Amino acid sequence: MRISLLAAMILLVMTATVAAQSPKTFPDLTLTGPLTDAQKTYLGVDTNPFRLSEIKADILFIEGYSMYCPICQQDAPALNELFQRLGKADPEGRIRVIGLALGNTEFETTFYQDKFNVPFPLFKDEDYAIHKALGEPVAPTYYIVRTSGPAPELLYEAEGELAKDIFETIMTLAKAR
Template sequence: MKALALGILAALILLTAPGSQALAAEASEAPGAKPLAVGTAFPDVPLIGPVSPELADSLGIPQNGPTPIAKVKAEALIVEIFSMYCPFCQRDTPTVNELAALIDKRGLAGRVKIIGIGAGNSDTEVDIFRKKFKVPFALFSDATFAVHSAVGQVGTPYYYVLKKTPQGFTIVAAHLGLIHSPADFLADVVAKAGL
């Protein structure tokens, strides 16, 4: 009887384990999403909203935008499209913060940068998100969804990995939904951007 109970318990654990929900959505869907294709140029969208002097200096942009994204000083740029209203983005933020720390730890901070763009979020809303999750990288607002529309009206969180070329930024990778391993994600960024 004890063995039976253990058997059922083991099966229930397997059925209810997070892995069994792999097919459950891990992103807030956006009706009509048409992500931009890997290999294409990333549109020169404006970065809107104030950033701290330190972050502005790191990105090589003025503190107060709007600044065209092509002005950002980076060999590879990870652009997170998020929303403070998206529970998946909220859940993913500690992992993205880990990714930022890992970039620093690996000595890549001068070459690989991360920014976030808050789809449909005002400066106030972006600030709430920044403070709540102690986000160490620059976040920009997109209150009118104009940037969101220009980058394919994607679900959130959505990650574009961009490589700097003489013409601007080119998309080398894209990812919808939660990041499960910052190390794997960074390895992919390094490989795809040819760093």
């Protein structure tokens, strides 16, 4: 009996370890919304709509937000600063930043972008298709996704206020590729 219990525990630990190390795919979302020529160039895309996997980047930092979310509004200046820091730290353009306006219309997405001077591309989700594909997360939820492989791969996910060490986390994951 003791050997069976010990074997079961070892098997459980091994299974949990393998599961923790297994890559988790991230939905290859279809993104749409008004993009400036500069934003298209930043993302390396020339069509609209396009798929997440078409963005020319190794690492994608994604903010899932809502215009009506007070935490999202509070974090907007910090995200703008993060975008600037990443641009300076990554002159090769391997890291990109986008926002997904969970459940927001084009008007709401544009209003948010203008109100908070958001410099990175934001994408509407008025039919909740993105929200559903992501498992209906709360706003805000932040993702770090590797886009350089055969399919987008989730490396990091957190909800709530933007983590103070998110810049370091992004840079560490970018270097680990």
